[in-house]
Amino acid sequence: MKQRPKILRSIHLQSSNKVIYLEIGSSQVKVMVNSKLVFNQPSCIAINPAQQSILAFGDKAYQLLGKRRHDLQVVFPIKNGAVANREHFQLLTEAISNHLHLEADWWKILSPQRCIIAMSDALTPAEKEQTIRQFSHLKLGKQSFFSSELAVAMQADRCHLESSTNYCLINMGGMITTVAIVQRGELTHAERIFVGGVHFTAAVQHLVRSIENCAISWHEAERVKKNIGFIEHANTHLTVINKKLSVTGKDIASQLGKTVIISAKQASRGFGSLVDDLVVGLQHFFNKVPPEQVTDCLQNGVFLTGGAMQLTGMREIFQHHLKAETVMSDQPELDVVMGLEKLATRDQ
């Protein structure tokens, strides 16, 4: 095929409209550019605390988590879905922006770059204002903020403007679980429950320490959680229950290396109280919703998404407590960022 001269190709590229879709979660940052997922890495940075300079971000920073050095600290600037540390947030977003060349080019006046950012409707007004202010420092082009919950609703195909049916969506991420109700394409209720994947990982770490006197790293606890962690429920027979895993850590008494065999039951023993907290949060949420709306939601099936929803038995436990059918997303970690595109197109 005959190629266009280089100068013409470059003009064509420069005039094509770039649209960036961005979700910065408590655990993971997801970025899509022109409908392609280009970044999905931990939302952390490694810094030199004395100089407040950045050493690494994303996967590379996450690898350094747990390493003890006076000149190294790994931090997650987003807590409970909101910006917790402004300087660290700036370092993280600038590093990703530079890495992906996301900065808007000044000469593209005729076809400006757009950046669509997910923000949860369950945040407080002050948290929302702070988030918008933080992003305004970045040169990402024309910024628009869209509801993370409505983005999920678009993915679940539950945003029909003409339908008066109520739908419930539950997104369990790294630090929070958001519960939302959508009707006629709009949110009627949204709330955060402060239970997420990190709490289950911390429970595994705590259990191995107390049962085996063995301190394990965060990465090791994540591996245990994902491989043999489960939520027990009388009516479900999970094959994972009989599984065991060899885990390596440090003996608390001798401070030397130690390998122990952990059963799935042991690893998951601390999950019960987290599930109790989740159930209390759900009760608190539904308490504020009129009974007709709750009945309608539960009859229509609850949509479950978010990375932590993948924990074995999680779906069944929601199904049991809500007394409703559930629909599990097939891309639970990506629903928000992917739904953003559909939402932005709908609202154009």
Ligand SMILES: Nc1ncnc2c1ncn2[C@@H]1O[C@H](COP(=O)(O)OP(=O)(O)OP(=O)(O)O)[C@@H](O)[C@H]1O
């Ligand atoms: N297979 C799995 N089993 C259990 N948990 C998982 C699995 N895969 C990912 N997770 C958990 O999902 C969580 C991250 O989910 P997600 O990417 O939805 O969070 P986030 O959007 O960054 O956080 P938040 O919504 O709280 O701000 C982590 O805690 C991770 O351990």
Ligand SMILES: [Mg+2]
């Ligand atoms: Mg999330």
